[in-house]
Amino acid sequence: MTATNTAWSQGFTGWDELGPKGQAWRIEKQEIPAKAPAPFFPDQNGQVYEQLLHNVPVLLHCMDGSGRIISVNNRWCEALGYAHQDIEGRLFNELLAPPSRTRLVTVIYPAYLQNGSVRGEEIYIHRKDGTLATVLMSMNAYRGDKGRIERSVCLLQDITEFKIAELATNRSDMRFRGAFDAAALAMALVSPTGQIELCNPAFKEFAGRPEIDARPVGFEETLHAEDRGPFINGMRTLLSGEVSALKLDLRYARGDGATAHGATSVSLVKNDRGETEQLVVQIVDISDRKEVSRRLQIAQKMEAVGQLTGGLAHDFNNLLTIISGNLELLGSKLAEDEKGAKRLREALDASRKGSDLTRQLLAVARKQNLEPQEVSVNALITGMLPLIERTLGENIQIKAVAMPGDPRSTIDASQLESAILNLSINARDAMEEGGHLTIETQPAYLDADYCEANPGVVPGNYVMIAITDNGCGMPQDVLEKVFQPFFTTKPLGKGNGLGLAMVYGFVKQSGGHINVYSEVGHGTSIKIYLPRRMAPSEVAPVAIESNSVEVPAQPAARKKRILVVEDQEAVRAVACGFLEDFGYDVVEAEDGFQALARLQEHPDIDLMFSDVVMPGGMNGFDLAQAASGMRPKLRIVHTSGYPKGAMVHQDEPRFREGFIIMKPYRREELQKIIREAFERP
Numbered sequence: 116m117t118a119t120n121t122a123w124s125q126g127f128t129g130w131d132e133l134g135p136k137g138q139a140w141r142i143e144k145q146e147i148p149a150k151a152p153a154p155f156f157p158d159q160n161g162q163v164y165e166q167l168l169h170n171v172p173v174l175l176h177c178m179d180g181s182g183r184i185i186s187v188n189n190r191w192c193e194a195l196g197y198a199h200q201d202i203e204g205r206l207f208n209e210l211l212a213p214p215s216r217t218r219l220v221t222v223i224y225p226a227y228l229q230n231g232s233v234r235g236e237e238i239y240i241h242r243k244d245g246t247l248a249t250v251l252m253s254m255n256a257y258r259g260d261k262g263r264i265e266r267s268v269c270l271l272q273d274i275t276e277f278k279i280a281e282l283a284t285n286r287s288d289m290r291f292r293g294a295f296d297a298a299a300l301a302m303a304l305v306s307p308t309g310q311i312e313l314c315n316p317a318f319k320e321f322a323g324r325p326e327i328d329a330r331p332v333g334f335e336e337t338l339h340a341e342d343r344g345p346f347i348n349g350m351r352t353l354l355s356g357e358v359s360a361l362k363l364d365l366r367y368a369r370g371d372g373a374t375a376h377g378a379t380s381v382s383l384v385k386n387d388r389g390e391t392e393q394l395v396v397q398i399v400d401i402s403d404r405k406e407v408s409r410r411l412q413i414a415q416k417m418e419a420v421g422q423l424t425g426g427l428a429h430d431f432n433n434l435l436t437i438i439s440g441n442l443e444l445l446g447s448k449l450a451e452d453e454k455g456a457k458r459l460r461e462a463l464d465a466s467r468k469g470s471d472l473t474r475q476l477l478a479v480a481r482k483q484n485l486e487p488q489e490v491s492v493n494a495l496i497t498g499m500l501p502l503i504e505r506t507l508g509e510n511i512q513i514k515a516v517a518m519p520g521d522p523r524s525t526i527d528a529s530q531l532e533s534a535i536l537n538l539s540i541n542a543r544d545a546m547e548e549g550g551h552l553t554i555e556t557q558p559a560y561l562d563a564d565y566c567e568a569n570p571g572v573v574p575g576n577y578v579m580i581a582i583t584d585n586g587c588g589m590p591q592d593v594l595e596k597v598f599q600p601f602f603t604t605k606p607l608g609k610g611n612g613l614g615l616a617m618v619y620g621f622v623k624q625s626g627g628h629i630n631v632y633s634e635v636g637h638g639t640s641i642k643i644y645l646p647r648r649m650a651p652s653e654v655a656p657v658a659i660e661s662n663s664v665e666v667p668a669q670p671a672a673r674k675k676r677i678l679v680v681e682d683q684e685a686v687r688a689v690a691c692g693f694l695e696d697f698g699y700d701v702v703e704a705e706d707g708f709q710a711l712a713r714l715q716e717h718p719d720i721d722l723m724f725s726d727v728v729m730p731g732g733m734n735g736f737d738l739a740q741a742a743s744g745m746r747p748k749l750r751i752v753h754t755s756g757y758p759k760g761a762m763v764h765q766d767e768p769r770f771r772e773g774f775i776i777m778k779p780y781r782r783e784e785l786q787k788i789i790r791e792a793f794e795r796p
Contacts, residue, residue: 174250174271180264182206194273196243207269212239212247223252228264231256240271249278301377301398307391309333321377321400323369323684334396339366339374346379353381354391364401371684376405403568487625489648490528492578493517496554499532503539503554510549511542518556522578524645526625531645534618538582538641541615545586545639555581559644561628572628577644585638594631618643632778637728675793676700676717680710680725680738681754686778690724690754693785707733707741714745722792727755727775739773750792754778 168175169188174195176187184203192199202210208219215238227233236252250271259265295302301318303311311332319325322337335343342365353361361381369375377398384393496515504513535554542552559579566572589597598619622629626646633639677699681687684705691701702717704710706729714720723742727735739751752774776788 174273176202176207176269176271178207178267178269180266182208182267185266191271195240195248201243210240212241215239227254227256231258231264237274247275248273249275301400303334303396303398305334305394305396307394309335311337312393318398320688321375321398322367323371323373323375325370334394337367339368342366350381353383367398369685373683373685375400376402486527486529487525488528489523489525490531492522492524492531492556492580492645494521495528495531496535496556496580499535500554503536503552506536507539507543507552511546511552512550513552513554516553516555518558518578522556522558523648524578525648526645527621530621530625534621534643535580535582537615537618542582542584542586542639545584545588547587550585550638553581553583555583557581558647561644569628569630571623572644573626576647576649577627578647580643580645581640582643583638583640588635588637588639589631589633590635594633597631598629634728674698674700675721676702676719677789678702678704678710678713678717678720678723678725680704680707680723680729680735682706682726682729682731686726690785693782694724694789696782697786697789699789706731707735707738710738711741711745714742714749720746720749722750722752722789724752724754724789727753750795752776752788752792754780 170190171188172190174188174191176191177185179185184205184207187197187199187202191197192202208216211219218236219238223233223236223238232253232255234253238250238252239247240250242248250273252269252271254267254269256264257266257268295313296315298315299317301315301321303314303318306312311327311334314327319327324332324337335346338346345363346365349361349363352358359382361379363379365377365379367375367377378401380397382395383391384395386392496517500513500515507513539552539554546552557579559577561572561574561577563574566574598615619629622643622645628644629642631639631641677694679687679690679694679701681690682705687703687705691703694701702713702720704713707725708731710723710725714723723739725735725738729735729738733741735753735755739753742749742751754776755778774788774792776784
């Protein structure tokens with residue numbers, strides 16, 4: 116440093132020279148002579164303390180009333196690269212980086228003048244080599260007799276390395292969090308006590324628990340009750356070191372009540388002492404795979420039962436042939452024995468009933484003798500209506516909804532009639548107080564994705580026949596067994612449990628497909644898909660259960676808002692995902708009453724997309740009526756697992772002019788019907 120130092124506007128000449136707003140400084144030029152390092156304590160009694168302060172491992176300096184550095188300790192010089200003569204006599208704030216200098220003037224100094232101290236202020240100070248050090252500054256003021264600050268002792272804690280490490284950690288954390296949140300795998304970080312500390316969006320979606328961050332949740336809470344024991348046992352082996360990672364297929368209890376299946380992997384994160392600090396859980400959603408496997412097992416089970424049943428029926432037919440034949444031979448010899456002849460007729464009747472039973476068993480086994488021919492499906496159903504009406508009785512209202520044209524299929528007409536009649540009778544039995552039955556035909560195209568999820572189904576064009584009632588419906592455990600031979604929910608003596616099994620066998624033997632959609636308390640829809648014989652002039656539809664045309668994805672003309680009303684969270688999430696992809700804002704509701712509240716909260720909702728069958732006492736049509744009363748110009752689209760014809764028949768006055776899309780719907784089908792609803796005047 117030269118013999119003189121010029122102090123310009125970088126600093127100020129006294130602690131008390133601040134203007135009214137801390138911005139007016141007295142600027143002057145001062146000549147500062149070079150001098151030896153000044154002591155902290157000028158009297159001899161302070162020599163011990165002087166030695167101590169020069170060697171403490173903190174940065175310490177003393178300033179006079181004008182803010183000039185009087186003395187610095189050795190650690191201060193070592194840390195910042197200055198010699199004592201370089202720094203003593205300089206204004207402290209001229210050593211600071213501009214942002215810290217501004218903060219010192221506008222924030223720190225005013226508070227210091229008022230309080231006489233500051234604590235832990237983070238500032239940036241220039242080292243001699245031009246680099247910046249980050250320090251925490253604390254100061255204490257010593258005032259004279261007149262209350263003016265005559266001396267300040269300033270302590271600086273160098274936190275540069277800590278800040279560099281913190282920055283690196285933050286960047287690493289940001290990269291980790293970005294990758295963690297973007298991962299397709301469901302992932303969670305779990306404490307050694309089992310609490311979920313962090314989970315990514317994929318985990319929340321998989322577990323059906325979007326609110327999981329709002330309260331502490333134990334990982335075991337997310338598991339199916341029956342799988343908690345195997346998980347705990349597996350964790351014991353992992354924590355004991357018997358295995359390096361735990362791998363289990365587990366069932367999870369979703370927040371919406373459904374069950375999800377996950378291929379689960381758990382690994383440990385340990386500290387330097389070998390103690391477990393965290394568990395890393397990764398889950399691959401295998402719910403679809405499990406469902407396909409379940410359906411395949413059912414199909415294989417039905418195949419095995421069919422083979423067994425067919426073999427028994429074949430052998431039993433041989434026995435019946437012997438029995439009935441010998442009974443007929445005996446008949447000629449018992450003609451004069453009236454009592455014996457009566458018993459013989461009863462035995463022959465029993466053998467004929469046994470023969471009918473074996474025919475049913477052969478139908479279940481898909482080994483009955485079919486006589487396929489080209490059949491007009493619409494004409495066959497129309498011809499059956501009088502018989503169905505007589506069979507079901509007056510308290511069942513029947514309606515047939517035929518698809519346009521003349522759909523044809525190569526099948527056994529008598530067996531198809533028997534199947535439709537059988538399903539109609541089952542529907543009647545489910546409507547003890549009377550109700551509505553709809554028989555509907557629609558074109559359908561079962562694509563490769565659908566067939567992959569339903570083993571044994573072949574992609575192609577089909578005629579779909581839906582028999583729909585509004586009866587008591589069936590719970591899930593019944594649905595899973597409904598096609599099994601000899602399974603029945605009817606009282607003893609009211610059914611042998613072969614009706615639906617026969618229908619299943621006939622449809623499969625004819626190269627078709629059958630499925631059931633049912634909701635307890637609302638009804639059941641059984642859909643038969645028969646291979647369609649296409650005329651050269653016919654154009655096949657391109658999506659399941661509707662004549663949809665794929666529409667290229669285009670952004671909406673403006674950001675419109677759609678209210679999605681669906682009680683099943685997983686179904687609602689799919690619909691919301693599609694609509695957001697189309698460029699719409701989405702508002703969600705779980706039932707009709709919540710939907711009406713959402714309409715009041717969001718007056719800018721343009722369209723309501725609502726399920727028809729919902730809990731809470733308000734169905735989709737009731738909601739539509741109430742919503743239209745509130746918002747006459749609100750556009751409404753319904754969705755349902757029931758065929759459209761059935762819904763029209765059951766609620767025709769309110770439904771006739773509405774839009775509806777059948778479940779399961781595809782992305783392009785939903786986009787098309789939403790666009791049509793917006794385009795209708």
